[in-house]
Amino acid sequence: MEESARPIYTEAEKQEIFDKEFLPHIHAMYNFGYRLTLERDDAKDLVQDTYFKAFRFIESFQKGTNAKAWLFRILKNSFINDYRKKAKEPGKVDYQEVESYYNSDDVHRQITPDLRVEALKDMIGDEISNALNSLDVDFRTVIILCDLEGFKYEEMAKILDIPIGTVRSRLHRARHLLKEKLSEYARSMGYKTA
Amino acid sequence: MSDSTNPFTSPSGKRATCMEMLQLYLDGEVTQEQRAYFLHHMDMCMPCFKGYQVDMAIKELLKTRCCGEGAPGDLVQQIKAQIAQQNS
Ligand SMILES: [Zn+2]
Secondary structure, three states: OOOOOOOOOOHHHHHHHHHHHHHHHHHHHHHHHHHHHOOHHHHHHHHHHHHHHHHHOHHHOOOOOOHHHHHHHHHHHHHHHHHHHHHOOOOOOOHHHHHHHHHOOHHHHOOOOOOOHHHHHOOOOOHHHHHHHHOOHHHHHHHHHHHHOOOOHHHHHHHHOOOHHHHHHHHHHHHHHHHHHHHHHHHHOOOOOO | OOHHHOOOOOOOOOOOOHHHHHHHHHOOOOOHHHHHHHHHHHHHOHHHHHHHHHHHHHHHHHHHHOOOOOOOOOHHHHHHHHHHHHHO
């Protein structure tokens, strides 16, 4: 993002882009911020900061492109650069390990957690939300972007600055972990697993 | 069906696993040809059929139960005030 870029929008145009293209995503943005930080106050700060940056760098937004993906990318970067540093989250996941796990033959032999649709239908409380929140933030993020927000792999790759192959493998691993968590709940609800 | 007819096979000839095909289909990241192939495959492959039911149910559950965190009512106001202050 270059601040010195030649202004291409008038003040009125900036306001219009901001109001009509950016603000309609406020709830999705807040939900994303909340799912990342797991704190409502932090989510609010993160969203406010993101919109502030979005307005400041509005010249680098191209009208007609995906505003939601652009905003999500700014929020994700703010989270990593500002929030995460402050929070000093313990050890990141070793993706090398994840990649080799995915590419190895183990993945074919891997036991898929036994989970039945009936058990899932009984999860009418906070089970799914708690299961999602329990995942490491990088795994949580791909599920939020794909399953909650419906972003395509290509958009996710841009938001997260990772190759599409990594999007796929990370998503695969994230879903596996989520299923493990959900089958724990299913067992505790009395569903027998094989 | 031989691998040469599987539209999921990568240009380098690497065969896609059931799980890889299932994920791409689930996320709508397939071509029409891949879609038709996978639907036919699922009719004969029990793990894919079962896996799809479960994965789809989880996707639905996530969408309906994890998107409810709406922004506080005063947030838009605060954002606008902050920007107006900076601009003045
Ligand atoms: Zn299969």
